[in-house]
Structure formats: structure tokens, C-alpha cells
Amino acid sequence: MEVNRRKFTNFLIGGGLLGWLASVLYPLITYLIPPKVEEQSLNSVKAGKVDDFPPNSGKIIKFGRKPVLLIRTETGEFRAFSAICTHLDCIVQYREDTKHIWCACHNGMYDLTGKNISGPPPRPLMPYVVRIQKNEIIIEKPTNLG
Amino acid sequence: MKRNIFKKVYDWLDERYDLTPLIEFGKHKKVPVHEHTIWYYMGGVTLFLFLIQAFTGILLSMYYQPGPDSSYESLRFLLTKVRFGWLIRSIHSWSANLMIFFAFVHMFSTFFTRAYKKPRELTWVSGFILLSLALAFGFSGYLLPWNELAFFATKVGTEIVGAVPIVGPIIMKVLRGGSDVTGATIYRFYAIHITLLPAIFMLVLALHLVFVQKHGMSEPEHLANLPESKKKYIPFFPNFLLRDLILWLIVFDILVFLAVYYPWELGLKADPFAPAPAGIRPEWYFMFMFQTLxxxxxxxxxxxxxxxxxxxxxxxxxxxxxxxxxxxxxxxxRRIQPMEFIGVAVLVYIGVMTILGYVL
Structure with missing residues (x-):
């Protein structure tokens, strides 16, 4: 009987302690997780005039808070991709000499369709849609991403 | 007269806190002398450089203003307008590198002399934790100038944490203060660098030093088995301590030489919308991991x-x-013991990968 009473008290104190610990830790941990910042849902941005981009060149365009790489190929065609390397989050660039998309951080290489072709990147770059409207370049989020 | 006052103060303290055993301990502490004695000094040098880090860190915090629009600017002000600002900052950066270098030397010398063996297991573990904390110091401090290199190093480094299965993504978010490396990341890294890490570091360091005092210096096996009459020792106080101080002085001179003749550069301000610059690489102590990836x-x-x-x-x-x-x-x-082989393999791996990182 004595033992049972002791066990019960231990259980009560132990359980209480655990509950106390959880009630202290929970707010602490949730405090450290940053709150979601409302981001304006952005579907397209104007990147500039067609003439501002010579063939065989690339430029990083701000798409809200994300960098997008706009490329004008040698043939004059426009393409846009997320500029965030799929390997470890660095920002990629267009290499005019090799005509590839290149990440300087770990020497990752993508072709002009955004496909990862050498180095460590595990996935292709996310493509964006490029439209030309009255000589103005408009970059749009691909529709299947909402 | 002077001696009398000291004696009185000592007696007053001794009566209340029983200092005599401590003094006796210091008097009788001795250090073995043999062909590997040089390695006994490496921990002390690391400790000395840590003290310099703490001191120069306090000085830097008097001008540094964390924030995406102020981190870089406040450092530029420090470097160009504050008298000797460049020196203090350069010493802080160089001393950080030297501290990690000596921590590595200390660790490998402990490994190869097999000083980690019973009863010193926890001394080794606490030392490893201290080295990990030193690397965390390096990583968090690297972002604070908010320059190009720092920005990408932090992006990659936190993304690596994010790739750890299950808990990675949430830890990455907590570290970054959001899903990207932004001003919020600077505030968090600053808090980690100047409050959290020093607090934990001091605690583990205290434990590490208590362990070292408790067990005394480890003796290589072939010496430990010798009869007491054939062993050579020197007293810790003052002989060993004075040699320690001489070495600290030499390291300090090297540090100041490096800081003055090779001042640490500030680089270009971070731009979250610029591609990573060619030739980007982390600090040398992360290079072997970087190169592997x-x-x-x-x-x-x-x-x-x-x-x-x-x-x-x-x-x-x-x-x-x-x-x-x-x-x-x-x-x-056996001429080469299995653990020696493992140690050499680890050293060669780190060495080769580091060199490749700079050459490729």
C-alpha cells in the first residue's frame, strides 16, 4: 500500500514536472519559429524593354523577394528561370562564354532549358514564362504553380 | 607592511573559503617532461586566443550595428573613421582563425598521443564540443559584416542544415529567421554570436578545464610505465606557466603581425539579387566539407x-x-597502430580536400 502511494505521488510529481516543462518549452520554441510574413501574391513583373537586352546576355530580375534569371539567347529568344540554385540556394548567373547557366558556389551547370547538366545540382531550375507585349518583357509565374 | 596586508586579506579569505588546499594543489601540480611535452601548450594557446576573441569582440560591439542597412555601414565606419578600428577588427578576424587552427592542432595531438583514454573520455568529448562551438562562432560571426562572401556562405551553410532529414527545415527557418537569408538572419546570428555561444562556451570550457585539472597531464604510455625515479617533471607553477606565457607572447606577436600586414578586408556589400561571384569559397576550416559537397x-x-x-x-x-x-x-x-592509421587517414582527407578546394 505504502509503495503504491509512493508510486502514485511520484507519478503525479513526475507528470506535473513534464507538464511544467512542456508549458515552458512550447512558448519558447514557437517564439523562435519566425511568423509567416504576408507576401503579396505576385504573378508577373515587368523586366524592361526588349532592346535593353543584347543577345547572349543574362540579368537577375527581382520577382517580389525572389531572384529570377532572364536570359536572351544568341538567337534572340527570351527565357526565364528561378535564379536559385537547386543545390544549396546560391544565386546562379548566365555565362556568356559557355552559354550555360552557372552557379559559382559549387560549380553547378544548367543548360538553357534550365536542366541540370553537370556538378552537384540535383534538379532543374524552375522555369518562368516570358511574354513580350509592345516591346516590353513581362515575366510570369508558370500557371501550374498558381 | 605590504606583505602584512596581503597576509591579512589571505587569512580573511582562507578562514571563510578554505583556500589552502587550492594553493597546495597549485604548488604540487607538475608537468611531465618528455619528447611530446610541446603538445601540452596547444590547449593553453587556444585558450589565450579565445580570451583575445572575447576582449576584441566586446570592443567591436561598441560600434557594430546589426541590420541589413547598418551592419556593413557600421563596419565601414569602424574601419575608416574609428582610430585603430581596423586593427581591432583585423585582430578579431585573425585571432578567430588562429584559435581554430590551434584547436585543431590540440585535438589531433591529443588524438595521436592517445590522451583521450580512460579516465579522460569526457575531457575529449568536452574538447570536441568546444571545437564545434568555435566553428559555430566562426560561422555566425562570418555573416555579421553582411558582405557578398558572408551572404552566400550563410545561404549555403544554412541550406546544409536544412538538408538534414526531418528536423533540418525547421532548424534552418529558426536560424534564418524566415525562409531566406535576410536582415532577420543578421539579428539572429548576432544574438547567437554574442550571447548564446559565449554562455555555452564558457560553461563547457569551465568543465573542460576542471577535467584537465582533475586528471593532470596525460603521460604517454611508455613513460607512464617507467618507475617514478626515471620520470622527469617540472612544477606547473611557476616553470610551466612561465613557458606558457612566453608562447602566448610569441603567438600574440604573430597575431599582431598578421593583423597589421594582412588586414582583414571588408569586401563588397551583400546584394540578395546578385549572382554568386566566381571563386566563392568558405573559410579554410570549412573547406574540406565544401569541397566534398x-x-x-x-x-x-x-x-x-x-x-x-x-x-x-x-x-x-x-x-x-x-x-x-x-x-x-x-x-x-605493430609499427603503425590502427588508431594512428585512422587519424592519419582523417588528416590526409582534410588536407587533400582543403588543397583541392583552393586549387580547383
């Missing part, structure tokens, strides 16, 4: 190369921390 292909079998690399480093680090608990037995008669 660079050489791993996108996929190894069914697992992403980076995840595999990170998991291997985690397992390797854990195994290294627990060396005293699994160390392979020595084989009498």
Missing part, C-alpha cells in the same frame, strides 16, 4: 548527393566525438 554528384543511387554528404559528415563527426568509447585496441609490435 562540390565533388559529390547530384544523386548517389536514390539519395541526393548533398544529403548523403551531410549525413556522412554528421556520422563522422559523431564517431570522432566518441573516439574514446570505441578506440581500437593497440596491437603490440
Amino acid at each position: 562540390k565533388l559529390l554528384p547530384g544523386h548517389v543511387l536514390f539519395i541526393e548527393g548533398e544529403v548523403l554528404g551531410i549525413l556522412l559528415f554528421m556520422v563522422g563527426g559523431l564517431a570522432w566525438m566518441l573516439v574514446p568509447f570505441w578506440a581500437l585496441k593497440e596491437r603490440p609490435g
